[in-house]
Amino acid sequence: MTPISRRSAVLGVAALSVSLALTGCTKAATGATPSGSGSGGAAAKLSVVFIPKNLGNPYFDTSDAGGKKAVESLGGTYSEVGPQQASPDGQVQYINTAAQQHVSALVVSANDPKAIGDALNQARKGGTKVVTFDSDTDPQYRDLFINQASPEGLAKVEVDGITKQIGDSGEIAILSASANATNQNAWIDLMKKDLAANHPNVKLVDVVYGNDDDQTSFDKTAALLQTHPNLKGIISPTTVGIAAAGRYLSTSDKKGKVALTGLGTPNQMREYVKNGTVKEFYLWNPADLGALAAYAADALVKGTITGKEGDTFTAGSLGSFKVGANQTVLLGDPFAFNAGNIDQFKF
């Protein structure tokens, strides 16, 4: 066999790898130019990165859209990045990236109160302000927490709602997000206390976890109804959970017999409110929450506030807010959505 064949094959490899390298190079470079030149000025002006628990979650789509509007009204640059699945390790990568970019502020909904702490502190060391919203970290890892509603207020409104609907007696269950979601667990604890103290005839028979995944939540609802045939009500303090449970109930023979309430968004729940599966559910306005987080981030970056208790700042049309204990800002009271008012809300 002649050496020529081998040589041509080898040259082929070389040519292909060089061309691969070159195309990879040039293609990416053209894409890079605008952002490359833009970033020089970005360091000076407000740049806010929103990191939701996971991407594609309608709740965060709404809250982050509110944040985007606020950031842009302040003349800053907004971006939203995050993991596909709601896991702390996925968030760490994006927190790290933001730290590398020295963005002026990070707005994070934490998947774990401790696991993302080191990454957040690393970012803060580089001058980035950290605001948590929706789900907090331990206080030493952030500058401010924007609380959507007081846990007491939320737990109470949901318990009051379900007990009123089932006539204050019978079995109920809770369909939550993931078992280590900070906010959900705090609410569930308060609900348990409220039930024990004020509703002796209502029995909480089960707490199940749908992991904020539509299909899992749907399946868990089906399983709940099968395991507990006498179930009279379900509380789902998560928007993904209540929508999946609503979808299951509205096509099952338990529709109207098993009450469902919890925290949901009007767009996802409209159908189930209108067809009678759900009487009433609760929430704050996530868009306001995102906006408040953005205004708080801006106030921290500008140095108007440092995040200590008693600091006050103005959040555009939302009004004036005061920093409370544990460097926390409270958005306000929960809101009840029902057939009478749901069409006024488009998120």
Next chain:
Amino acid sequence: MTRTYAAYAHPLWRRLLLTREAAVVALVIAVSLWAYSNVPYFGDQLTLTYLLLDVTPILLIALPMTLVIITGEIDLSVASVVGLSSVLLGVLHERGFSIPVAALIALVVGALCGALNGYLVARVGLPSLAVTIGTLALYRGLAIGILGTKAVTDFPSDWTQRASETIGGTGIPAFMWVFLLLAVVFTLALHFSPFGRGVYDIGLGSEAAHFSGVKVERTKFVLFVLSGAVSALAGVFYTLRFGSARGDNAAGLELQVIAAVLLGGVSIFGGRGKLAGVVAGVLLIGIISSALRLQGITVNVINIIIGLLLVLSVISTTVLAWVSDVAARRNRGARPTKTPAGVGTL
């Protein structure tokens, strides 16, 4: 047979430079240079630190995975072993075990997980694809079963900081020493020992290897045990780096490892590949993800780009083999050849 030896007719520099491995290394350098000059903050030391920390579990597992794939087998259960060892570390720590003891137990369990794979593949003779799909579900199920959906996060901070500590002012994570040590051991075993020659022989033909004196069963068994143990080590690192032991830690990591190994020039059919190429493959994926993330590109697009790169790299091997086959046929008149062209040296 002259085809295989023809490569040695070329000078050494040529045999080293014009290979698949060299192409991947060249790509790593090209992409790094592009990112260095075009992506803001890519040149920062912090980027190097985070990049290496991100790829460390993949680098570690890719070492035994390379050997496993060269024998023509595959181990899909690695990420589940990562999850299981992560959970074990968390649960044992909660029960009051010190981190080194808990880590050691996790490593032993990892090795046992590998031993089960190895037993079923090497002794019983079941296909590794089926076996490790089964144990992928089994080990992940155990991990989630032990800890449920909760997480252990109260690891002592001196240990979590140790996991992301850097060497002096270099920005290189200190844990890279562990990888380096393992890389040297695996390189010696694969490229400079009779054991390694056996690994290639098995990949080229299990029966032939057996008749030429290679202990096929034992070799495969050892490789699966190593794969389990190293995956458990990656799990310990992963847990301490993120300070979070969860049953679903590192889900899907097996695909990133296998992608990097194939990108690095290892043949999925076995018998061909080098560790240097694999390390370059892992780094290539790490650098691309890091640079794109810094550009603000979302994870979906990053996955599309890496997926395309992988498909291209696999296609390029086949296309080049075909090109060289056609060239060979033309050179020798229309003499048909059944030798898989280019197997020896690409």
